[in-house]
Amino acid sequence: MRQFELPVGISYNLLPIHxxxxxxxxxxxxxxxRHQWYSILQSVILMAACLFDAPVNAxxxxxxxxxxxxxxxxxxxxxxxxxxxxxxxVPTNISVQIxxxxxxxxxxxxxxxxxxxxxxxxxxxPRLQWSDPxxxxxxxxxxxxxxxxxxxxLFFINEREAVTHxxxxxxxxxxxxxxGTILYSMRISMTLSCDMFLDRYPHDEQVCSLSLGSYSxxxxxxxxxxxxxxxxxxxxxxxxRFKVHFQKVKECDFFFTKNSSAILGDYSCIQADxxxxxxxxxxxxxxxVPSVLIVMLSWVSFWIDIEATPARVSLGLLTVLxxxxxxxxxxxxxxxxxxxxxxxxxxxxxxxxxxxxLLEFAYVNVKNRVEKRRRESCHHCTPTRAxxxxxxxxxxxxxxxxxxxxxxxxxxxxxxxxxxxRNTDKISRIAFPAAFAIFNLVYWIYYR
Numbered sequence: 001m002r003q004f005e006l007p008v009g010i011s012y013n014l015l016p017i018h019x020x021x022x023x024x025x026x027x028x029x030x031x032x033x034r035h036q037w038y039s040i041l042q043s044v045i046l047m048a049a050c051l052f053d054a055p056v057n058a059x060x061x062x063x064x065x066x067x068x069x070x071x072x073x074x075x076x077x078x079x080x081x082x083x084x085x086x087x088x089x090v091p092t093n094i095s096v097q098i099x100x101x102x103x104x105x106x107x108x109x110x111x112x113x114x115x116x117x118x119x120x121x122x123x124x125x126p127r128l129q130w131s132d133p134x135x136x137x138x139x140x141x142x143x144x145x146x147x148x149x150x151x152x153x154l155f156f157i158n159e160r161e162a163v164t165h166x167x168x169x170x171x172x173x174x175x176x177x178x179x180g181t182i183l184y185s186m187r188i189s190m191t192l193s194c195d196m197f198l199d200r201y202p203h204d205e206q207v208c209s210l211s212l213g214s215y216s217x218x219x220x221x222x223x224x225x226x227x228x229x230x231x232x233x234x235x236x237x238x239x240x241r242f243k244v245h246f247q248k249v250k251e252c253d254f255f256f257t258k259n260s261s262a263i264l265g266d267y268s269c270i271q272a273d274x275x276x277x278x279x280x281x282x283x284x285x286x287x288x289v290p291s292v293l294i295v296m297l298s299w300v301s302f303w304i305d306i307e308a309t310p311a312r313v314s315l316g317l318l319t320v321l322x323x324x325x326x327x328x329x330x331x332x333x334x335x336x337x338x339x340x341x342x343x344x345x346x347x348x349x350x351x352x353x354x355x356x357x358l359l360e361f362a363y364v365n366v367k368n369r370v371e372k373r374r375r376e377s378c379h380h381c382t383p384t385r386a387x388x389x390x391x392x393x394x395x396x397x398x399x400x401x402x403x404x405x406x407x408x409x410x411x412x413x414x415x416x417x418x419x420x421x422r423n424t425d426k427i428s429r430i431a432f433p434a435a436f437a438i439f440n441l442v443y444w445i446y447y448r
Contacts, residue, residue, distance in 0.1 A: 065139050068128050068176070069148045077127075080150045083221050084125040084180075091223040094152045095122040096212070098272060099232045103244050104189075106208075106276060109335050111196045112160060113208050113276075116189040121152060122181065122227070129180040138183075141174040149174060151184055152222055157211040157254065157269065162190035198334065201341045202283045203447045206276040207247065213254050213269035224268045231272050241282055247273040287330055287343070291350045294323050295436060298357040302429045306368045306421055316358035323347070323354050342447050349439055353432065360428050367421040 069078065085092045099118035106113045128149075130139075141149065151174075156162065164186060165171040171187035194208035214222045231246045254269035298319040301312045327347040334341070 097227045120185045139176040143170045155215045158193045211271045218265040247275040298354045364421040367417040
């Protein structure tokens with residue numbers, strides 16, 4: 001049955017008979033005979049309009065949209081609180097696409113990363129199918145009317161904080177195509193958790209995931225899947241210390257059992273993985289080069305005279321304290337994990353070399369002081385006991401030992417400690433740099 005609207009505002013129903021359009025049957029009877037000719041004229045006009053395919057009863061976009069949201073289409077009542085295929089007992093397929101605007105930050109201490117995205121969802125709602133000869137494009141729904149349309153209950157499983165942008169209006173988009181296909185897009189900035197393994201830090205590469213699924217509907221009602229191009233990265237997107245690449249998408253497990261929760265069911269879950277490769281230039285300039293220079297500075301004490309105790313002590317303490325401060329500052333940005341990281345190996349070894357240089361000076365200084373005391377004690381010793389006067393026996397007065405023989409006999413008991421201390425400095429000038437070079441060779445081969 002086709003309905004037409006005449007210029008005078010009277011509605012008629014045309015009943016098809018044998019495939020033709022007969023004269024309209026008026027919805028009310030004419031009481032006066034003079035109106036019969038007028039009715040015949042109106043019928044002729046309607047038939048002419050049908051023959052020439054003239055647009056009849058055209059509606060505006062606003063009328064179409066209001067009619068869909070209030071009454072639905074094809075005799076299907078629309079209820080925005082019920083999924084499209086709920087009565088058909090089949091799941092509604094939601095296709096998802098993500099456009100990554102930016103990776104804002106990656107924080108190792110809390111193991112999280114921040115990202116801004118456009119989240120796009122596509123699905124078909126048969127209740128919102130429409131057709132109109134005057135409107136061949138999609139219907140664009142105002143953000144204020146979007147709460148009248150059913151949308152999936154999507155949530156981000158590993159999300160910690162999130163915000164939808166509302167400047168200057170809510171950053172949301174909803175389009176309804178003629179076949180009932182709906183595009184729903186929104187801009188979101190959020191912070192997500194990322195399980196990081198930092199045993200090779202700062203030579204590590206991390207994989208951070210973005211997992212999303214349905215919160216209240218199981219796979220019996222809502223199923224999420226990726227589109228052909230699931231993730232689009234904004235061109236020329238950079239991070240200060242990372243290079244980010246989209247890796248892959250996959251389905252994830254999101255299943256509740258009796259042992260895990262009172263909520264039972266299998267829920268749809270999909271996941272996108274991003275590969276983060278750490279840029280090494282920052283750590284070369286801020287960690288490795290300064291620590292190498294501090295270690296080399298500690299070796300300067302090997303060329304300072306043994307007698308210059310204040311200079312060597314000051315240099316050793318300065319290098320130890322400086323390296324301790326640098327190590328503490330670098331570890332403050334990292335989580336307190338139970339395993340050893342690459343940066344721990346580097347800083348601990350540098351600290352060992354600096355502290356070993358300080359201990360080397362302590363050994364050399366002790367040897368020098370012992371030898372000095374022995375020489376001073378020999379310088380004050382006397383070969384005879386003549387100063388004792390009358391107590392000296394006649395035999396002792398006759399036997400006199402030269403002073404040089406006594407001093408040489410005392411020094412001959414042990415090797416020359418001063419020379420031993422100097423030899424230790426000479427050996428350290430070669431041994432310390434060589435050992436540090438070997439450590440660097442092993443470290444960079446293993447971690448790079």
